[in-house]
Amino acid sequence: MNLYLYAYPCRQTTRAVSALILLLVALSSTTGSHAQSTSLSLPGPQEDADRIAEQVYFVDHFYAFENLLVGYKSAVDMLLLSHSGKSVSKIKSERFITHRPRQPTLKTQDLVIFKSGKLRGTGILVDDFKQRQPMQIRMWLPALRKIRRFSEPELDDIWGGSHLTYGDLYLRRPEHEKHELLAANQPPACLADAASFNDWVAGPLQQNLQPWCGMNHERLIMLKSTPREPSPWYDYRLRLIDRDNFAEYQVEYYQDGELIKRTQKNWHPVGLADQRAQIWNFWTVKVFEDGKVSGESIAWIDEASYRWNQSVTDRLWSERSLRQIRR
Secondary structure: OOEEEEEEOOOOOOOHHHHHHHHHHHHOOOOOOOOOOOOOOOOOOOOOHHHHHHHHHHHHOOOOOOEEEEOOOOOOOEEEEEEEOOEEEEEEEEEEEEOOOOOOOEEEEEEEEEOOHHHOOOEEEEEEEOOOOOOEEEEEEOOOOEEEEEOOOOOOOEOOOOOOEHHHHHHOOHHHEEEEEEEOOOOOOOEOOOHHHHHHHHHHHOOOOOOEOOOOHHHEEEEEEEEOOOOOOOOEEEEEEEOOOOOEEEEEEEEOOEEEEEEEEOOEEOOOOOOOOEEOOEEEEEEEEOOEEEEEEEEEEOHHHEEEOOOOOHHHOOHHHHHOOOO
């Protein structure tokens, strides 16, 4: 399994290690503080904007799966690449997510094991609770042979050298915003941002990315989401959504009437009965200043890297697993 993350340009930060950990947790969108119910029912055609926002959250966090494994029993692990100037750093890792935790107080658990780079031998276990409380983050530090606990960051905190906030990644919940349903006027024919990155990603990916044209335009709707509390980062978001399976293909962030950021994901179904059971291969981000692109990033996961609803012991998501990680 390969997961590639490129950030261009990439800024250094003293919080790089902790930020990298939290980004990896977020990339799969599998955990979020106070996660939505994994038994959320499908809405009818007349559901309101708030209900649609809940369904999009359900899809984004992969709640249609009992578990989702990336790099499981695979000769090739997840691969994280960070781009800075002409250099590309690589970190291999595995990821295991369950929505059926052993502990009854938990909603979701996410285990990440780093296998190369500066974080080699480090493990991260993230617990998301059923009750409204901050998530618990436990980190195995191989040099110290100890487990450390980290607190949940603020919603609008910037993630180190990326072009996202922690809210963008996993902390923002439907109730944090007011939602308005709009018509999807003149949506893009294809998601083309990934293809525009080929000058700096084609080499590492060993392929040229193409525009993705898998959206059903007859089913597209627009959701305008405005923060309930003033945000220093954006005034509102315009979200391009499939009204039937609730895949969120594109999100545009606006401030003072200007487009400041755009994200795209190529969601597609895996063939399960629940049409919300979907995965993505790329997640792109473009940041704009004065109408020009000022930053870009991309996360890439090979199709064959995903495994779901596997028969694995729930003891995998435990401190014992962290302590057994080989350095």
